[in-house]
Amino acid sequence: MQLDFASREISIKLVYYGPALSGKTTNLVALHGRAGADARGRLMTLETQDDRTLFFDLLPLTFRSKDGDVSLRIKLFTVPGQPIHAATRRLVLQGADGVALIADSRVSETQRNADAFLDLRQNLRDNGIEISKMPLVIQFNKRDLPDIRSDEELARLAARGKEPVFRAVATRGIGVVETFVCLLWLTWRSLDQSHQLSRKLSIDGDDLVSTAAQQLGVTTPFRELIAARMGGRAAGAAPGGAP
Amino acid sequence: MSDERSTDVDALGLGLGPLRLEDLVDREAMRGMVGSIEQVFGMPVRIVSNSGVSLASSSREAPLCAMINEEPAGRRACGAIVSEVKRLRVTSSEGTTHGCFTGARYRVVPIEYEGGTIGRAILGPYLPPSVDTVPDTLLAIEGVDPARAAELLPHMARATEATAEIVSKHLVAVLDVILWSGHKALLTSKMHIASIRESYRELSEKNAALEQAYERQQELDKLKSNFLATISHELRTPLTSILGYSEMLVGGIAGELTGPQLDFVQIIHSKSDQLLKLIMSLLDLSKLESGTVMMRRSDVAIGAVLAEAASTVAPVATKKGVTLTVDAPGDLPLVLGDPERLRQVFVNLGENAIKFTPPGGTVQIVARQMATEADAGGDEPGMVLLAPLRQMIEVRVADTGIGIPEAERDKVFDPFYQVDQSSTREHGGTGLGLSIVKRLVEAHHGTVHIEGNEPTGAVFVVRLPASRPSAPPSKAAISVRFA
Ligand SMILES: Nc1nc2c(ncn2[C@@H]2O[C@H](COP(=O)(O)OP(=O)(O)OP(=O)(O)O)[C@@H](O)[C@H]2O)c(=O)[nH]1
Numbered sequence: 131m132q133l134d135f136a137s138r139e140i141s142i143k144l145v146y147y148g149p150a151l152s153g154k155t156t157n158l159v160a161l162h163g164r165a166g167a168d169a170r171g172r173l174m175t176l177e178t179q180d181d182r183t184l185f186f187d188l189l190p191l192t193f194r195s196k197d198g199d200v201s202l203r204i205k206l207f208t209v210p211g212q213p214i215h216a217a218t219r220r221l222v223l224q225g226a227d228g229v230a231l232i233a234d235s236r237v238s239e240t241q242r243n244a245d246a247f248l249d250l251r252q253n254l255r256d257n258g259i260e261i262s263k264m265p266l267v268i269q270f271n272k273r274d275l276p277d278i279r280s281d282e283e284l285a286r287l288a289a290r291g292k293e294p295v296f297r298a299v300a301t302r303g304i305g306v307v308e309t310f311v312c313l314l315w316l317t318w319r320s321l322d323q324s325h326q327l328s329r330k331l332s333i334d335g336d337d338l339v340s341t342a343a344q345q346l347g348v349t350t351p352f353r354e355l356i357a358a359r360m361g362g363r364a365a366g367a368a369p370g371g372a373p
Numbered sequence: 374m375s376d377e378r379s380t381d382v383d384a385l386g387l388g389l390g391p392l393r394l395e396d397l398v399d400r401e402a403m404r405g406m407v408g409s410i411e412q413v414f415g416m417p418v419r420i421v422s423n424s425g426v427s428l429a430s431s432s433r434e435a436p437l438c439a440m441i442n443e444e445p446a447g448r449r450a451c452g453a454i455v456s457e458v459k460r461l462r463v464t465s466s467e468g469t470t471h472g473c474f475t476g477a478r479y480r481v482v483p484i485e486y487e488g489g490t491i492g493r494a495i496l497g498p499y500l501p502p503s504v505d506t507v508p509d510t511l512l513a514i515e516g517v518d519p520a521r522a523a524e525l526l527p528h529m530a531r532a533t534e535a536t537a538e539i540v541s542k543h544l545v546a547v548l549d550v551i552l553w554s555g556h557k558a559l560l561t562s563k564m565h566i567a568s569i570r571e572s573y574r575e576l577s578e579k580n581a582a583l584e585q586a587y588e589r590q591q592e593l594d595k596l597k598s599n600f601l602a603t604i605s606h607e608l609r610t611p612l613t614s615i616l617g618y619s620e621m622l623v624g625g626i627a628g629e630l631t632g633p634q635l636d637f638v639q640i641i642h643s644k645s646d647q648l649l650k651l652i653m654s655l656l657d658l659s660k661l662e663s664g665t666v667m668m669r670r671s672d673v674a675i676g677a678v679l680a681e682a683a684s685t686v687a688p689v690a691t692k693k694g695v696t697l698t699v700d701a702p703g704d705l706p707l708v709l710g711d712p713e714r715l716r717q718v719f720v721n722l723g724e725n726a727i728k729f730t731p732p733g734g735t736v737q738i739v740a741r742q743m744a745t746e747a748d749a750g751g752d753e754p755g756m757v758l759l760a761p762l763r764q765m766i767e768v769r770v771a772d773t774g775i776g777i778p779e780a781e782r783d784k785v786f787d788p789f790y791q792v793d794q795s796s797t798r799e800h801g802g803t804g805l806g807l808s809i810v811k812r813l814v815e816a817h818h819g820t821v822h823i824e825g826n827e828p829t830g831a832v833f834v835v836r837l838p839a840s841r842p843s844a845p846p847s848k849a850a851i852s853v854r855f856a
């Protein structure tokens with residue numbers, strides 16, 4: 131996170147993590163498509179080979195608060211999922227303020243999803259961060275495919291976990307904005323707690339996230355939007371403990 | 374983060390820090406672009422970064438400017454204008470214009486990238502069409518020859534403001550493309566180098582650690598196997614003789630033995646045999662403890678292992694009048710393990726259970742799949758991803774013997790421990806069987822513990838992780854009864 135008082139700009143780094151081919155790049159492409167012209171920067175896909183990310187993708191997004199006074203600049207990265215790019219993943223992860231883990235819903239991918247999560251946890255640890263301290267959202271992508279883990283199972287497990295879980299079909303843009311907005315919200319809350327952003331800039335986090343959601347073409351209030359999650363006690367309470 | 378190892382993410386372009394024009398563009402490409410714009414539009418161009426570094430500029434100087442620069446006063450005045458232009462505040466992305474004492478103008482447009490200004494492009498000097506005579510501001514400069522100035526003035530680039538605006542827009546558009554590809558190239562190459570460096574560092578660290586561990590392991594191995602070889606040789610050689618000679622005595626090779634003599638020699642033989650087994654178990658245990666035991670891992674169907682182990686110990690049970698049963702459902706997940714070692718685990722547990730069960734009692738071996746989700750802590754991050762892989766298989770070996778008091782249950786797995794020391798004498802055995810079980814189960818990343826059986830007896834509970842999340846092809850359930 132970077133805070134520029136003079137220009138009233140907050141810069142946040144978010145990272146989409148996950149196993150190879152789970153749909154991280156597809157999520158970014160969908161977000162890029164949804165974002166209004168003012169919000170979206172150019173989507174940069176770095177070095178791909180057969181559609182597999184070799185280094186990372188980067189989507190810059192800029193959201194302005196309602197009165198246009200504060201700018202929220204997001205740098206949204208994906209990591210390359212293939213095991214061979216372990217070092218790149220660790221590098222891209224450095225300085226991340228929030229992470230979304232994009233999992234592949236198919237039963238056959240269960241092991242690889244878990245491996246990616248453990249890899250994320252280890253890489254964070256290597257960077258000196260405990261995963262429990264990192265704003266985290268989990269997305270189960272590819273809900274349109276057969277032989278996927280059931281809604282019922284995900285709901286049951288998600289209800290027991292702390293982090294919000296979303297279902298998505300990234301190729302059709304379903305669940306993509308929800309995942310992003312929820313991650314943004316969690317990240318904002320965590321940064322606000324550690325850096326008192328809303329007090330220093332005298333802005334309201336809810337408003338800021340709301341306008342961000344609007345600039346992604348969402349008309350429903352963002353709290354309704356992220357209510358589509360399963361589980362996620364972490365995203366439940368507002369800062370200060372209000373319900 | 375104060376970690377020295379970590380590469381600076383901003384330096385990598387992966388952070389949030391501002392971008393610098395000089396990092397994004399290739400100067401050679403920049404000079405090429407400036408040259409071609411000058412050629413097409415006849416207008417000088419200069420590209421300056423935010424920090425004031427001039428990255429490219431037209432090579433040709435207008436003859437009028439060259440003349441002015443020949444005189445010290447002219448040079449001073451010209452320098453002043455140029456630095457004014459370089460430092461001019463440009464607030465709108467449309468740009469702004471600035472006049473020169475020659476009557477020429479400069480057009481300054483900001484170079485913007487990712488919402489920030491990182492430099493400026495300066496067009497000019499160019500003469501608006503309205504200027505057709507040498508202006509007084511130029512004549513006022515000391516040492517300027519009016520006739521020469523009048524002669525050179527028409528050679529200066531001419532453009533209307535509208536043209537200058539079009540050219541500057543074009544310039545900014547071309548620059549944007551160059552910046553974009555420059556940015557990509559920058560990130561790619563930095564990332565490439567950083568990744569290689571990071572991989573190299575990681576590999577070197579691992580290599581060093583492995584090498585160390587390997588050396589240590591080799592040393593230990595050598596010591597251990599020397600020791601084991603010596604011990605087993607030294608202990609077994611005399612024992613083999615004792616066994617051999619007592620067998621010969623029993624066989625009557627040295628002459629017929631009297632009744633009591635035969636009894637005594639048979640006792641010598643059976644005790645020696647017991648001692649040999651004890652030595653073998655000790656060797657086993659020490660191998661397990663040093664981690665040098667070889668495990669051949671494959672996907673194992675636990676039901677079959679249980680049936681096999683049960684049939685091994687069934688004769689003992691039958692002889693003693695103990696009923697032995699095995700039950701395993703057909704859809705149990707597989708266990709990743711060494712089938713021979715797993716068989717040993719359940720043979721030992723079976724033997725132990727039969728040993729402590731009185732005649733008429735039962736020993737039940739039951740396998741089932743465990744719903745471990747209930748055990749996983751809900752506060753652990755990533756539950757939804759990890760839980761399905763934490764499938765466990767539980768095997769319960771239950772007897773109807775004397776049972777084991779709660780306080781003793783952990784100690785049972787210590788080598789040579791037996792709940793009631795007298796039972797060793799009463800039931801025979803070395804007391805090593807259970808410690809071997811524990812080590813073997815742990816080598817399979819499993820756990821073993823003891824629970825009480827109702828109304829009496831003990832249950833040894835072994836939990837082993839399943840090898841795969843997906844269910845294996847269903848097999849027939851196993852249900853065997855030896856009585
Ligand atoms: N059916 C289906 N396919 C999807 C979905 N999302 C992504 N895909 C496909 O999955 C493949 C991989 O998607 P990517 O977005 O490139 O995956 P990635 O996670 O960026 O992969 P790496 O860059 O290798 O780590 C592509 O062929 C996508 O079209 C989805 O929701 N449903």
Ligand SMILES: [Mg+2]
Nearest residue numbers: 154155182183
């Ligand atoms: Mg990708």
